[in-house]
Amino acid sequence: xxxxxxxxxxxxxxxxxxxxxxxxxxxxxxxxxxxxxxxxxxxxxxxxxxxxxxxxxxxxxxxxxxxxxxxxxxxxxxxxxxxxxxxxxxxxxxxxxxxxxxxxxxxxxxxxxxxxxxxxxxxxxxxxxxxxxxxxxxxxxxxxxxxxxxxxxxxxxxxxxxxxxxxxxxxxxxxxxxxxxxxxxxxxxxxxxxxxxxxxxxxxxxxxxxxxxxxxxxxxxxxxxxxxxxxxxxxxxxxxxxxxxxxxxxxxxxxxxxxxxxxxxxxxxxxxxxxxxxxxxxxxxxxxxxxxxxxxxxxxxxxxxxxxxxxxxxxxxxxxxxxxxxxxxxxxxxxxxxxxxxxxxxxxxxxxxxxxxxxxxxxxxxxxxxxxxxxxxxxxxxxxxxxxxxxxxxxxxxxxxxxxxxxxxxxxxxxxxxxxxxxxxxxxxxxxxxxxxxxxxxxxxxxxxxxxxxxxxxxxxxxxxxxxxxxxxxxxxxxxxxxxxxxxxxxxxxxxxxxxxxxxxxxxxxxxxxxxxxxxxxxxxxxxxxxxxxxxxxxxxxxxxxxxxxxxxxxx
Amino acid sequence: xxxxxxxxxxxxxxxxxxxxxxxxxxxxxxxxxxxxxxxxxxxxxxxxxxxxxxxxxxxxxxxxxxxxxxxxxxxxxxxxxxxxxxxxxxxxxxxxxxxxxxxxxxxxxxxxxxxxxxxxxxxxxxxxxxxxxxxxxxxxxxxxxxxxxxxxxxxxxxxxxxxxxxxxxxxxxxxxxxxxxxxxxxxxxxxxxxxxxxxxxxxxxxxxxxxxxxxxxxxxxxxxxxxxxxxxxxxxxxxxxxxxxxxxxxxxxxxxxxxxxxxxxxxxxxxxxxxxxxxxxxxxxxxxxxxxxxxxxxxxxxxxxxxxxxxxxxxxxxxxxxxxxxxxxxx
Numbered sequence: 001x002x003x004x005x006x007x008x009x010x011x012x013x014x015x016x017x018x019x020x021x022x023x024x025x026x027x028x029x030x031x032x033x034x035x036x037x038x039x040x041x042x043x044x045x046x047x048x049x050x051x052x053x054x055x056x057x058x059x060x061x062x063x064x065x066x067x068x069x070x071x072x073x074x075x076x077x078x079x080x081x082x083x084x085x086x087x088x089x090x091x092x093x094x095x096x097x098x099x100x101x102x103x104x105x106x107x108x109x110x111x112x113x114x115x116x117x118x119x120x121x122x123x124x125x126x127x128x129x130x131x132x133x134x135x136x137x138x139x140x141x142x143x144x145x146x147x148x149x150x151x152x153x154x155x156x157x158x159x160x161x162x163x164x165x166x167x168x169x170x171x172x173x174x175x176x177x178x179x180x181x182x183x184x185x186x187x188x189x190x191x192x193x194x195x196x197x198x199x200x201x202x203x204x205x206x207x208x209x210x211x212x213x214x215x216x217x218x219x220x221x222x223x224x225x226x227x228x229x230x231x232x233x234x235x236x237x238x239x240x241x242x243x244x245x246x247x248x249x250x251x252x253x254x255x256x257x258x259x260x261x262x263x264x265x266x267x268x269x270x271x272x273x274x275x276x277x278x279x280x281x282x283x284x285x286x287x288x289x290x291x292x293x294x295x296x297x298x299x300x301x302x303x304x305x306x307x308x309x310x311x312x313x314x315x316x317x318x319x320x321x322x323x324x325x326x327x328x329x330x331x332x333x334x335x336x337x338x339x340x341x342x343x344x345x346x347x348x349x350x351x352x353x354x355x356x357x358x359x360x361x362x363x364x365x366x367x368x369x370x371x372x373x374x375x376x377x378x379x380x381x382x383x384x385x386x387x388x389x390x391x392x393x394x395x396x397x398x399x400x401x402x403x404x405x406x407x408x409x410x411x412x413x414x415x416x417x418x419x420x421x422x423x424x425x426x427x428x429x430x431x432x433x434x435x436x437x438x439x440x441x442x443x444x445x446x447x448x449x450x451x452x453x454x455x456x457x458x459x460x461x462x463x464x465x466x467x468x469x470x471x472x473x474x475x476x477x478x479x480x481x482x483x484x485x486x487x488x489x490x491x492x493x494x495x496x497x498x499x500x501x502x503x504x505x506x507x508x509x510x511x512x513x514x515x516x517x518x519x520x521x522x523x524x525x526x527x528x529x530x531x532x533x534x535x536x537x538x539x540x541x542x543x544x545x546x547x548x549x550x551x552x553x554x555x556x
Numbered sequence: 557x558x559x560x561x562x563x564x565x566x567x568x569x570x571x572x573x574x575x576x577x578x579x580x581x582x583x584x585x586x587x588x589x590x591x592x593x594x595x596x597x598x599x600x601x602x603x604x605x606x607x608x609x610x611x612x613x614x615x616x617x618x619x620x621x622x623x624x625x626x627x628x629x630x631x632x633x634x635x636x637x638x639x640x641x642x643x644x645x646x647x648x649x650x651x652x653x654x655x656x657x658x659x660x661x662x663x664x665x666x667x668x669x670x671x672x673x674x675x676x677x678x679x680x681x682x683x684x685x686x687x688x689x690x691x692x693x694x695x696x697x698x699x700x701x702x703x704x705x706x707x708x709x710x711x712x713x714x715x716x717x718x719x720x721x722x723x724x725x726x727x728x729x730x731x732x733x734x735x736x737x738x739x740x741x742x743x744x745x746x747x748x749x750x751x752x753x754x755x756x757x758x759x760x761x762x763x764x765x766x767x768x769x770x771x772x773x774x775x776x777x778x779x780x781x782x783x784x785x786x787x788x789x790x791x792x793x794x795x796x797x798x799x800x801x802x803x804x805x806x807x808x809x810x811x812x813x814x815x816x817x818x819x820x821x822x823x824x825x826x827x828x829x830x831x832x833x834x835x836x837x838x839x840x841x842x843x844x845x846x847x848x849x850x851x852x853x854x855x856x857x858x859x860x861x862x863x864x865x866x867x868x869x870x871x872x873x874x875x876x877x878x879x880x881x882x883x884x885x886x887x
Contacts, residue, residue, distance in 0.1 A: 218645035300611035363645040416718040
């Protein structure tokens with residue numbers, strides 16, 4: 001190969017002017033296309049993509065950033081899995097992800113390569129074993145060790161180029177709310193159910209008025225209503241358990257939850273609870289709430305959360321027993337803290353009426369929803385505002401009078417509304433955090449609450465396409481990413497470096513210090529990884545190891 | 557024009573209206589299904605699997621062949637059923653019924669003020685032809701007409717809402733308000749306070765067209781023989797301008813108003829977004845972004861019906877006001 005290159009260059013009269021590698025080389029690596037959403041849609045991710053592309057170019061790669069509108073972007077990444085090279089992507093934090101099982105099991109398991117969430121195509125039997133073992137291990141200490149091993153394995157294989165864990169930045173009016181009553185939930189931040197329950201007014205204004213950039217969806221106990229809608233749903237409907245501020249599940253509508261063996265969960269219902277129509281919450285209601293999502297396909301979004309339930313049976317007037325199909329360490333978090341309690345007398349007839357029709361329970365609208373949560377819905381004009389009022393009869397009644405979510409798509413106007421007092425809790429802010437910090441500095445009534453999120457931003461490598469199927473190549477790409485720079489520059493300091501899907505916010509499960517242990521860790525080390533793996537720089541352009549042909553069609 | 561001729565014209569125009577709406581409906585139906593991505597992409601999550609996707613597609617009716625979807629869609633449409641939003645899971649008719657009154661009020665108020673001001677100012681400027689005020693007023697009208705709506709809106713927000721605090725920063729009613737119905741809102745000072753800034757933005761943006769149109773037509777009319785006759789009769793200049801010239805110059809402005817009304821129903825996307833005004837424009841933006849076919853189709857049909865209707869109205873109005881135009885058209 002080398003002789004051919006030298007001869008060709010000599011013929012071209014270039015042999016004396018261009019450096020030639022001493023190593024034999026394969027074909028040049030094609031131009032790699034890094035997909036991203038447009039800068040206007042996700043400015044931080046786009047800037048990160050630019051910084052990363054610049055780093056990869058230092059390795060001798062030709063890299064193009066290709067911004068695509070979100071629908072097209074999702075379509076290609078999700079449904080055309082053979083087609084793309086690499087892309088920006090993110091996983092957002094949600095309370096049920098306080099247990100790392102959901103992401104651990106779904107992101108990297110080989111069974112999910114074809115059409116599940118393992119869209120990068122990572123395939124490692126050892127990882128499959130660890131992911132399955134942690135799911136079945138009920139001993140928390142042993143499970144933690146399995147989680148650490150899984151994180152180390154992913155660090156070695158670098159299926160993703162992890163970028164950062166973002167911080168949630170929200171702000172509130174401390175003249176209206178007692179700042180000591182704001183609660184920080186691990187991995188979620190200050191905008192959480194516990195804050196809505198405990199936030200204490202300092203004066204006459206007793207309404208929590210918050211903003212939402214997006215329009216929420218229909219709110220009912222069988223519809224997963226998107227990020228903003230779920231803030232309202234979580235405080236309108238009770239659940240048997242809730243994720244505590246420490247990220248661990250704790251009984252809520254259940255008085256006690258026990259696991260006598262790996263396949264059995266016993267629940268004792270809290271006494272004296274009532275629906276908003278005045279009827280008592282019975283054990284039959286609880287059984288129905290756990291069974292209903294699995295009836296036919298009338299609740300497709302919730303169905304996966306009951307897929308592991310073999311049987312639910314009332315064992316007394318206030319107790320029930322759940323039998324699982326297989327052991328599931330995260331069941332309390334992923335199912336009992338996720339499924340809403342729904343009144344059987346309202347929803348059983350609805351489910352019966354839906355049989356044989358294409359409609360699902362998700363699109364059922366109740367004029368006045370019957371619920372049992374600490375707040376009750378009084379108005380849901382989805383394009384305008386959602387208004388909930390405090391349920392004073394609830395055993396954990398909130399201190400605020402109402403919870404009002406205003407739909408405000410203009411972020412600048414939302415900032416103005418916070419300053420003018422029209423809203424008193426800026427709950428949904430995706431702008432530059434520095435702007436918010438400056439506003440808080442100039443306006444003493446505004447207080448910012450920043451907290452590390454359990455979500456993460458990453459570069460996904462498509463393992464189906466060379467050279468991303470090469471572990472050293474992925475290691476080198478990941479090593480060249482300057483995560484400190486991304487956190488400071490692209491995210492304006494509102495993020496921390498990441499090298500795992502388990503955020504440092506989940507202190508118990510996170511592999512401490514893993515963000516510093518990316519193989520290589522800088523551009524020069526990345527070059528060495530590539531060189532050791534046989535990749536060759538020829539005239540500044542990276543070539544495959546000797547004998548390797550470029551057989552992959554470039555992304556069009 | 558004879559009465560039967562006019563009725564024939566009405567029937568013809570209504571026929572065109574139905575044809576236009578049917579074509580728009582069909583094109584809209586196909587357009588969204590040809591776009592990359594399907595609505596299930598909005599639900600991607602680690603627990604989202606093929607079974608979930610299949611169930612969602614079935615519930616959306618997207619598991620059927622395209623021709624069958626079309627027939628079902630047209631059948632439902634003829635019965636007044638616009639379907640259920642894929643994203644928000646509520647009936648499209650309800651989403652649009654909630655949004656449409658807000659858009660109509662905003663549009664009517666802004667257009668009426670813009671056209672009233674434009675007509676008077678246009679007539680006045682024609683009257684002041686060649687004087688110093690023209691050098692200021694025409695560039696000012698052109699500048700506000702050319703300024704992007706979002707920029708005008710943000711300037712007004714920054715000055716009158718953020719700095720002075722005279723007006724709210726968004727929405728149609730105060731937080732937690734009980735003003736649900738249209739009548740409640742129209743009789744509430746708070747609603748009008750919320751309406752002020754979005755309406756002012758639209759007025760500034762819209763007034764340029766009637767002003768310049770009125771001025772140009774007036775200048776044309778002022779040279780007509782009947783104006784010379786009026787002068788010879790010794791009528792006052794005010795009487796000549798307002799009673800004789802302006803009435804004859806109004807025709808193109810009336811047409812522009814009707815078309816502007818139709819266009820604005822779907823065209824307030826920017827203003828509604830800047831001011832969080834809960835109208836049809838915002839519903840449409842969200843539907844297009846999320847591939848929410850039923851809502852986008854419903855909104856487009858609504859807009860096309862209004863636009864085509866207003867075109868027809870303008871056509872018929874023109875014929876009624878100026879028989880020469882319709883007679884010419886019939887030939």
